[in-house]
Amino acid sequence: MAEEQPVKENTMPVKKKKKRTKKLLGFPGVMWAQLSPLNESEYFKENYGEDDYSLLLRATDDSRSAIVKIKAGKIVIEQIKNKPEFVKPAKKATTAGITADTETFLKFGMGTVKPIPAILSGQLKLRGVFKVLRFKKYFGILRKIKMEKKAALEAQKQA
Numbered sequence: 001m002a003e004e005q006p007v008k009e010n011t012m013p014v015k016k017k018k019k020r021t022k023k024l025l026g027f028p029g030v031m032w033a034q035l036s037p038l039n040e041s042e043y044f045k046e047n048y049g050e051d052d053y054s055l056l057l058r059a060t061d062d063s064r065s066a067i068v069k070i071k072a073g074k075i076v077i078e079q080i081k082n083k084p085e086f087v088k089p090a091k092k093a094t095t096a097g098i099t100a101d102t103e104t105f106l107k108f109g110m111g112t113v114k115p116i117p118a119i120l121s122g123q124l125k126l127r128g129v130f131k132v133l134r135f136k137k138y139f140g141i142l143r144k145i146k147m148e149k150k151a152a153l154e155a156q157k158q159a
Contacts, residue, residue: 027059027102028066028079034109035068035075035138037145044141045073053131056090056097058082059105067094068135075138096128096135109139 024032038044049072057066059082067078067090080086091097098105104123107113118124126132 024077024079026064027062028064028077031057031066032077037142038075038138041141041145049073053096054094055135056094058087058099059102060099061101096131098132099125109136
């Protein structure tokens with residue numbers, strides 16, 4: 001007959017340390033605010049879950065740049081200083097990149113800036129065009145998510 005172990009009453013539950021994350025500031029923060037809903041999207045996970053690449057998003061009008069890593073249906077953003085000693089190694093470590101001012105970049109993502117004229121005028125620089133075009137598709141998913149949320153709120157108000 002097996003004996004039962006006595007229950008210890010005075011033991012404190014072990015708390016796991018929370019992983020501290022740096023708050024993304026400036027341009028990387030704007031990008032995180034735009035892209036983070038994709039991490040909750042089943043559509044994104046199903047259709048883009050195989051994507052595995054990284055981009056350097058460099059805002060010419062900000063002191064920070066963003067490294068966006070896409071893997072297994074998740075997006076992670078890291079920020080780096082927008083100085084050559086940080087940008088050059090990040091450029092080598094990423095598979096694609098976009099350089100523009102913040103406004104041009106967001107307009108490019110939303111489809112209101114045409115890439116060819118923007119590239120020819122020097123407003124937009126791309127590296128790894130196929131990956132950039134793949135990344136640009138994510139903004140279409142974001143528009144779809146926003147429209148679905150808006151429709152759900154309208155339906156809720158009418159109910």
